[in-house]
Amino acid sequence: MTKPGSTHKFHLRLAFGIFLFTLFPLPQAFSLYLPPDDSCFVYPSPASGDTAWVVYNMPSSGTALVLVYNESGDLAAQVQETKSAGPQQQTGLDLFYYRKGIYICRVVLTLDTGETKWLKTFKFMVTK
Secondary structure (H helix, E strand, O other), X not given: OEOOOOOOEEEEEEEOOEEEEEEEOOOOOOOOOOOOOOOEEEXXXXXXXXXXXXXXXXXXXXXXXXXXXXXXXXXXXXXXXXXXXEEEEXXXXXXXXXXXXXXXXXXXXXXXXXXXXXXXXXXXXXXX
């Protein structure tokens, strides 16, 4: 089946009661999406349950310091972990002590090379 006005071929197939869309040809080379080196985020968003994960890229091995501030600007949590180099490193936040609301998170990386990197500041919401 060819989509009108397109040179790509596609077909639909049914698997486990779900239609799967496949586009051909697949590219020869592809890469997974990785956020920029200085970005970070919380998963799940909004955060709920027992644990939320702060995800960030670690350019080389070192120490990650996650600082969480409440809406008033008071330090709500501080977690420090030693991490190896790699994309999408994770630091867990125990949500037991968090109230519903908006929090501000900051990640500081102290690399084994001696460099200190302050990643982007971002907000996240906790809903219980």
